Amino acid sequence: MTNGTLYGVGLGPGDPDLLTIKAARLIANAKIVAYPAPVGGTSFARSIAAHLIPVNAREIVIQVPMTLERAPAQAAYDLGATAVRAALRNGHDVITLCEGDPLFYGSFMYLLARLAPDFRCEIVPGVTSLSAAAAALRLPLAARNDALAVVASPLSDAELSARISESDTIAILKLGRHLPRVRTLIDSLGLTQNAYYVGHATLSDQIAVPLKDAPETAPYFSLLLIAKGVDPWL
Amino acid sequence: MTNGTLYGVGLGPGDPDLLTIKAARLIANAKIVAYPAPVGGTSFARSIAAHLIPVNAREIVIQVPMTLERAPAQAAYDLGATAVRAALRNGHDVITLCEGDPLFYGSFMYLLARLAPDFRCEIVPGVTSLSAAAAALRLPLAARNDALAVVASPLSDAELSARISESDTIAILKLGRHLPRVRTLIDSLGLTQNAYYVGHATLSDQIAVPLKDAPETAPYFSLLLIAKGVDPWL
Numbered sequence: 001m002t003n004g005t006l007y008g009v010g011l012g013p014g015d016p017d018l019l020t021i022k023a024a025r026l027i028a029n030a031k032i033v034a035y036p037a038p039v040g041g042t043s044f045a046r047s048i049a050a051h052l053i054p055v056n057a058r059e060i061v062i063q064v065p066m067t068l069e070r071a072p073a074q075a076a077y078d079l080g081a082t083a084v085r086a087a088l089r090n091g092h093d094v095i096t097l098c099e100g101d102p103l104f105y106g107s108f109m110y111l112l113a114r115l116a117p118d119f120r121c122e123i124v125p126g127v128t129s130l131s132a133a134a135a136a137l138r139l140p141l142a143a144r145n146d147a148l149a150v151v152a153s154p155l156s157d158a159e160l161s162a163r164i165s166e167s168d169t170i171a172i173l174k175l176g177r178h179l180p181r182v183r184t185l186i187d188s189l190g191l192t193q194n195a196y197y198v199g200h201a202t203l204s205d206q207i208a209v210p211l212k213d214a215p216e217t218a219p220y221f222s223l224l225l226i227a228k229g230v231d232p233w234l
Numbered sequence: 235m236t237n238g239t240l241y242g243v244g245l246g247p248g249d250p251d252l253l254t255i256k257a258a259r260l261i262a263n264a265k266i267v268a269y270p271a272p273v274g275g276t277s278f279a280r281s282i283a284a285h286l287i288p289v290n291a292r293e294i295v296i297q298v299p300m301t302l303e304r305a306p307a308q309a310a311y312d313l314g315a316t317a318v319r320a321a322l323r324n325g326h327d328v329i330t331l332c333e334g335d336p337l338f339y340g341s342f343m344y345l346l347a348r349l350a351p352d353f354r355c356e357i358v359p360g361v362t363s364l365s366a367a368a369a370a371l372r373l374p375l376a377a378r379n380d381a382l383a384v385v386a387s388p389l390s391d392a393e394l395s396a397r398i399s400e401s402d403t404i405a406i407l408k409l410g411r412h413l414p415r416v417r418t419l420i421d422s423l424g425l426t427q428n429a430y431y432v433g434h435a436t437l438s439d440q441i442a443v444p445l446k447d448a449p450e451t452a453p454y455f456s457l458l459l460i461a462k463g464v465d466p467w468l
Contacts, residue, residue: 103372147393
């Protein structure tokens with residue numbers, strides 16, 4: 001029997017209309033879907049594509065503990081990969097649902113690392129939260145020969161400062177509890193008037209505002225954009 | 235009469251299946267589409283969406299001279315913006331076709347800069363060539379707290395070296411005639427074994443290979459990815 005193919009399917013930032021035609025077709029024809037969900041919570045990835053998942057599709061839920069240590073999550077991906085591996089061995093394709101783009105700060109790479117050596121894998125790229133945030137702000141991410149830096153907010157102030165100082169546009173992702181610290185840093189660099197906050201891009205509760213008007217607390221799925229050279233058209 | 239809305243619609247990297255549902259619907263219902271085309275050539279953006287453009291839609295073609303100086307292209311966008319402005323003033327929406335993502339090294343920002351002060355503008359984000367290239371290589375662009383740098387190949391060797399040395403993953407876009415110089419630079423930094431070349435991502439003539447196997451000449455729509463921490467699964 002021929003092994004099945006592992007698909008990593010990008011779903012875009014949240015608005016189901018931002019799925020690609022290819023992603024929508026793969027999901028609508030899926031016999032097996034897989035996706036991560038926080039232990040005890042619902043899967044954001046599944047919620048984006050819920051309207052497309054066939055009612056009789058099998059669903060492999062990878063229950064990921066939301067801990068700061070990496071070992072429990074990696075153990076969850078070991079378990080998930082074992083279930084996916086069995087399905088692939090039985091000749092079934094597995095459609096893995098991935099928020100945003102599968103290879104841009106995505107957890108799909110943990111499945112990929114475990115299964116790519118043994119199975120055919122195909123990635124369907126998706127619209128990133130970064131592109132969605134820029135669209136909400138109408139702010140160019142990069143023009144002409146601009147340099148764009150993309151970083152995660154847990155980096156140290158020194159690392160963030162270095163990336164900010166060197167690039168034309170800087171995106172700081174995964175804000176969450178780091179917002180107050182990052183906001184203070186940006187202010188100390190004199191860049192608050194160049195900075196914008198986007199939370200829950202493309203969802204019904206999207207916020208896209210200058211940093212000075214940002215809320216005090218930010219969800220994990222939020223980001224800052226700092227644009228030195230261009231103005232957005234809010 | 236109410237003015238029309240200017241839409242900047244990302245079409246993704248080239249495969250029409252990577253249009254979003256939203257982009258496909260807007261184009262299929264368009265009364266007026268606008269897009270850039272090189273003087274004397276055909277429009278790549280139009281070719282991605284050609285199957286969706288209604289036969290009776292009006293097409294505003296922005297004829298862009300392919301010169302290194304910026305003034306002729308900017309004059310072309312002045313002309314294009316004048317035509318689009320007239321349509322918006324007459325109450326018509328204008329669907330602007332944009333390769334990739336409209337705000338990621340896109341020319342849509344030239345229309346946006348001219349028209350955003352006076353008209354409602356909506357951006358539909360698209361899949362970038364960067365995400366498509368990573369998908370073709372099965373190479374994570376960023377994992378965990380990785381820093382990703384995105385640069386354009388016309389930057390100087392010194393600037394490119396600095397961005398390469400500081401980041402975990404580096405994307406060098408708009409290769410074209412710069413490939414030989416950039417290849418020599420990457421070799422001098424000892425990073426050839428970490429570098430990958432992707433040309434014409436998602437099109438029928440896509441190439442996705444280690445840099446050592448890259449062709450001698452590269453099209454404008456090609457890029458290099460340098461990944462220090464992770465291996466792709468080619």
